[in-house]
Amino acid sequence: MTATCPRRDDATRVLEPPAASVRTAVVVPLSLAGVTATATVMTFDGLVDGREHLLIGLGDWEGALAGARAGGPAPLMRPHSECLTGDVLGSERCDCGPQLREAVERISEAGGFLAYLRQEGRGIGLYAKLDAYALQDAGLDTYEANAALGRGEDERDYAPAAQMLRAIGAARIRLLSNNPDKAAQLELLGVEVDERVATGTHLTAANARYLAAKVERTAHTLALPGRG
Numbered sequence: 001m002t003a004t005c006p007r008r009d010d011a012t013r014v015l016e017p018p019a020a021s022v023r024t025a026v027v028v029p030l031s032l033a034g035v036t037a038t039a040t041v042m043t044f045d046g047l048v049d050g051r052e053h054l055l056i057g058l059g060d061w062e063g064a065l066a067g068a069r070a071g072g073p074a075p076l077m078r079p080h081s082e083c084l085t086g087d088v089l090g091s092e093r094c095d096c097g098p099q100l101r102e103a104v105e106r107i108s109e110a111g112g113f114l115a116y117l118r119q120e121g122r123g124i125g126l127y128a129k130l131d132a133y134a135l136q137d138a139g140l141d142t143y144e145a146n147a148a149l150g151r152g153e154d155e156r157d158y159a160p161a162a163q164m165l166r167a168i169g170a171a172r173i174r175l176l177s178n179n180p181d182k183a184a185q186l187e188l189l190g191v192e193v194d195e196r197v198a199t200g201t202h203l204t205a206a207n208a209r210y211l212a213a214k215v216e217r218t219a220h221t222l223a224l225p226g227r228g
Helices: 061-069 084-088 096-110 126-137 142-148 159-167 180-188 208-218
Strands: 021-032 035-045 054-058 076-081 112-117 172-176 192-197
Touching: 021 096, 035 096, 035 159, 054 061, 054 096, 054 159, 061 112, 076 096, 084 096, 084 126, 096 112, 096 172, 112 159, 112 172, 126 142, 142 208, 159 180, 172 180, 180 192
Parallel strands: 076 112, 076 172, 172 192
Antiparallel strands: 021 035, 035 054, 054 112
């Protein structure tokens, strides 16, 4: 079954995806670029797009979840889209790798969840993302490059993230993200976003144009030099 990204044609309508269920939960010790943590890695049955997404519980996630159910603060949560080039190879053309490391550290301290979503290249896949890189080298920005390949500027769908959160009873979250579309989609999918928490600005000479495009094109909350 192919998922369809919710759009804001009717901002009052909640488009709840079908229920998913936890199939496996495994405790994994992590060491990620100097960040050490113990994680509970969860897999799921019934995700709408059939991909192998993960929900990773970090820190005292069970305590954070229980506290939220009792009316306390919601757990900190980040939906992080897979980026082989940034997360694994350390590419500086994006800020994905530093954001992933920051998320593991901050969520481990607060207690909460990292959704690792198999949506490389804003949903267009690894090979197409590298094709888009070549177009960016020719002068297009990251969104224009996707469109030039005949793809959507951003094809990511956060329905699986909403399904995973609902499966473990996380009805409310504090969202660790600079991207307003993540908050809007999750709200439409029935997840209450109590607060948006910005990540740091991981600026390099190689990703300055990429980060500027995210601010200009999709209103990311990034504090870039010389911009407001």
